[in-house]
Amino acid sequence: MAKPHRFLGFAFAAADLLVEVAPDGAVTFAMGAGEALVGVSDTAMVGRKWRDLIDGSDHAMTRALFGGLDPGARAGPVSIKAATAAGAPERFVNVTAVRLPQNQGAISCVLTRAAARGPAGLQTREAFEARATNLMAQAPVDLELAFVDLAGLSGSQQAMADPAATEALLAGVLRAQSYQGEAPTAVGPDRYALVRDSQEPVEQLAARVSRILANEGFEGVTAGATAVSMSGVTKPKQVVRALRYALTQVMQEGLTRALPENLSEALDSAMRATMSKAGALGAAIRNRRFTLAYQPVVSLHDGTLHHHEVLVRFGAESSPFPTIRMAEEMDLIEPLDGAILEETLAVLERDPDIILAVNVSGRSIMSDAYIGRAVDLLKARPDVRGRLMFELTESAAVEDLALADRHIQALRQAGCEVCLDDFGAGAASLAYLQQLTLDLLKIDGRYIRDLQHGGREATFVKHLVNMCAELNVRTLAEMVETAEAQDAVKRAGVDYAQGWLYGRATDAPIEAALVASRTNMRSGALALRSALDR
Helix, strand or coil: CCCHHHHHHCCCCCCCEEEEECCCCEEEEEEECHHHHHCCCHHHHCCCEHHHHECHHHHHHHHHHHHCCCCCCEEEEEEEEECCCCCCCCCEEEEEEECCHHHCCCEEEEEEECCCCCCCCCECHHHHHHHHHHHHHHCCCCEEEEEEEEECCCCCHHHHHCHHHHHHHHHHHHHCCCCECCCCEECCCCEEEEEEECCCCHHHHHHHHHHHHHHCCCCCCEEEEEEEECCCCCCHHHHHHHHHHHHHHHHHHCCCCCCCCEHHHHHHHHHHHHHHHHHHHHHHHHCCCCEEEEEEEEECCCCCEEEEEEEEECCCCCCCHHHHHHHHHCCCHHHHHHHHHHHHHHHHHHCCCCCEEEEECHHHHCCHHHHHHHHHHHHCCHHHCCCEEEEECCCCCCCCHHHHHHHHHHHHHCCCEEEEEEECCCCCCHHHHHHCCCCEEEECHHHHHHHCCCCHHHHHHHHHHHHHHHCCCEEEECCCCCHHHHHHHHHCCCCEEECCCCCCCECCCCCHHHHHHHHHHHHHHHHHHHHHHC
């Protein structure tokens, strides 16, 4: 006869499958659609270990879910992947658990069907922001963005002995505290963010995480927590901006400064910070508080200098990419592209012997005003005709390829060649090559780095070069850093190359004779090495 407390433990939710798990992890009772949910009938489950029914990626989370349950407490639902045989369809279930004092430590579990869950490990900040925004839009309960600081974790013996295992365990522990078992993200050393139901005080969250980690053998680790209510903002873009502001604050300052009370307050703070940055960036563009750098591009047919790519630098920044992304987000990329173009034209006028390639973002190429201004500037400077190139960057996707192509043809008719930058990464795709009439295509460096080793990258590059040749589009390889890489891109039929092998970006264009001497010297060394190899 069934224990009366057993059914009391199952009385808190409707279910497709009811399971009771003993303190030793064995299933002592199962009733319902076991075959449909986890691929094992309810009768066959009894006596098996609970972990055998769950995919290994969810073992740590399930252990933490059970281990964090106080008598009379309830946890979940969390989404769990069921264990399946190789080649079998994946199965996911939502699990809600309760520990009743009367059941001598047993855990009563209610399982229902679920869609595929998110990642089991830590998420990137971008993925976390996107999934948190979706959860907020769909959740029937009030959510909060919680931050957990784990003082002493990195210095613990377990973490130092096996960092990968510690990260996997930690992801499971925090997923057990999250809404639907959603994976957390890191916001600094030993600090993490997660989305959870806002009904429980954060002090209880911190105490439970500390206890679970202590039970897992992590001594001296103390958890602290705080939270931001995910309320006050509903539009997805505004939610992302508010989340990003809160995540960035914790990443930069830890939990030392008070967080916004809710997303509305976070959004207000983000907007104030954005306006301040926008004003500073706008002033930098107007007053030309940036410098240009020049990286040589050589012809692989004869080793001579073909042109320089113009790169922008802001103060002591190691990379201009964050500022460029900020300019795009603040709708300042068109004025920035325009200012760089004007400075580049001035350099071309001063030196009649150089060819320069200037970057233009996907947003600027869509602008009638930018293209009109560029064409007018070119008409006023007939001496630069044929010496200015445009590189269409992929940092922002081009939404209207037909309009972009009309603008590209206007630049080409004004005497400028147009190159598609970073093909094979980000937004750039075969659709660009199919619908845009271009002169050059720059192959993303990740393919070039591995090209010399053969394999899939070599096959991709060779087919791409052949396709471009049929379309009358020349090819350019970036990130050519060694003589071996140069030899590989030459064998693949690439027309031009750019990278540290020929020179890093400098404050002034490099003389053609210097580039030629470098190229010939390195080509000679490569030929000598090849002869010795033979």
